[in-house]
Amino acid sequence: MARKLLTKPRKTASQERSRATVDALFEATARILVKEGFDKASTNRIAEVAGVSVGSLYQYFPSKEALVAAVIKRHQHKIMHTVRGELAEVLAQPVEKAIRKLVAVAVKSHRVDPRLHRVLAEQIPRVGELEKLETFNRENYTLFRTYLESHRDELRVDDLELASFVCVTSIEALTHNAVLHYSKTFSDETMEALIDEAAYLVTGYLMGSRKNEAGSLSDQRHAGLHSPS
Amino acid sequence: MARKLLTKPRKTASQERSRATVDALFEATARILVKEGFDKASTNRIAEVAGVSVGSLYQYFPSKEALVAAVIKRHQHKIMHTVRGELAEVLAQPVEKAIRKLVAVAVKSHRVDPRLHRVLAEQIPRVGELEKLETFNRENYTLFRTYLESHRDELRVDDLELASFVCVTSIEALTHNAVLHYSKTFSDETMEALIDEAAYLVTGYLMGSRKNEAGSLSDQRHAGLHSPS
DNA sequence: ACAGAATATGAGCGATCATTCGCTTTTTAA
DNA sequence: TTAAAAAGCGAATGATCGCTCATATTCTGT
Numbered sequence A, B: 001m002a003r004k005l006l007t008k009p010r011k012t013a014s015q016e017r018s019r020a021t022v023d024a025l026f027e028a029t030a031r032i033l034v035k036e037g038f039d040k041a042s043t044n045r046i047a048e049v050a051g052v053s054v055g056s057l058y059q060y061f062p063s064k065e066a067l068v069a070a071v072i073k074r075h076q077h078k079i080m081h082t083v084r085g086e087l088a089e090v091l092a093q094p095v096e097k098a099i100r101k102l103v104a105v106a107v108k109s110h111r112v113d114p115r116l117h118r119v120l121a122e123q124i125p126r127v128g129e130l131e132k133l134e135t136f137n138r139e140n141y142t143l144f145r146t147y148l149e150s151h152r153d154e155l156r157v158d159d160l161e162l163a164s165f166v167c168v169t170s171i172e173a174l175t176h177n178a179v180l181h182y183s184k185t186f187s188d189e190t191m192e193a194l195i196d197e198a199a200y201l202v203t204g205y206l207m208g209s210r211k212n213e214a215g216s217l218s219d220q221r222h223a224g225l226h227s228p229s
Numbered sequence C: 001a002c003a004g005a006a007t008a009t010g011a012g013c014g015a016t017c018a019t020t021c022g023c024t025t026t027t028t029a030a
Numbered sequence D: 001t002t003a004a005a006a007a008g009c010g011a012a013t014g015a016t017c018g019c020t021c022a023t024a025t026t027c028t029g030t
Helices: A016-036 A043-050 A054-060 A064-083 A095-110 A114-122 A128-150 A160-181 A188-207 B016-036 B043-050 B054-060 B064-083 B095-110 B114-122 B128-150 B160-181 B188-207
Strands: none
Touching (some): A016 A043, A016 A054, A016 A064, A016 A114, A043 A054, A043 A064, A064 A095, A064 A128, A095 A160, A114 A160, A128 A160, A160 B160, A188 B160, A188 B188, B016 B043, B016 B054, B016 B064, B016 B114, B043 B064, B064 B095, B064 B114, B095 B160, B095 B188, B114 B160, B128 B160, B160 B188
């Protein structure tokens, strides 16, 4: 029987020392991605910066792609960790408070290692294995949809699927752009104001009921498409 | 004098034949990007698909990066071409109509070769020269800001800079996501509805004036930050 | 018809990179 | 103490890729 257990298995991490190695690899990868960009993140370079040999890298990760994917997952878990719980308490709150909290949480999540977040979003080609890692936003989506369902009666929207899409997409884009592209342009107060604005945007959309606009917007929106519940 | 004119100059395109070559290169690059992804788009492969030799490629483009950048620019020009004019007529229209038109135009612009658009957005690493090509969205931004300024009195927002950011970002993200990620999930009617929803979202935000919510939302938004004009 | 300019060719150079494998060192457990 | 398992090493391999250049073909003006 050809034993490949020593060459192939990759992925274990039982002893103390090996866990340190894996961690050094994570750290080094993140560091290089942030400071030198995806191009410069070759496996040899990563190993070098980690103070480890390439061979060791391949003991724990079957490919470079797997390593990067693991770094992404790790970043996502960090976000979840700093944000979990804040989401739980949202579920019970009324729409206005809930939305504002949601936006604030979104900002917070983008502030967990923003520079890494930006590289992951902009420089990592979504190819092969990396393609599947969009799972993250799906979670937000279903979570939000669940919230809308349980507060249906307070809302003016009837297509919750569509509404979730509109809200989640907007909040994500606004916070993402603000934190990762405009944090130099926006002052701290502006950032605070932006949270308010985003919350206002979404809340207004969900609860709506503008004063008296019969004949203007209402007519533009082709009636009948959303049959009343 | 060392003449490098035959080796270096790159970029000319005077005769008929050469224009065809350049065009074939554009076409081939786009084709490969769409059908095989950025990874597979090597210069040799591009030249092969274009029915041209690698040498010819380097007569007109100083680098692979330059070629890709040119393809991106070309795509942007195509968009501008199919959309120009529709934007001009927006300027004169009242807010509600203008916003709806703007959203519709955004959708239209994303429907110009959506598959190429998606690859350009997701697979091309924004590094080196490619980094500068974000100019496109800046244009939309200033355009929108100009519109808001000339309709200032009809709006409830006072920080037009911030408002432009909110609106442009939201519209872009919504249309981008809808067209490039959910066109299979969304039916045609849903897509139509989405335009309405996005327009409603933004219009409500800009013109606002919800009925009577004194003490709820108004209090949450920290007063005084936007000093009344 | 002809010369010079423009265009096209593609084998091959040099560099980079992901990955492997035979080997050494360290740790574990009996 | 010791043998086996775990972890670590890094030079070497093979493949890919961007790009060049010496040469060949085509075009243009005269």
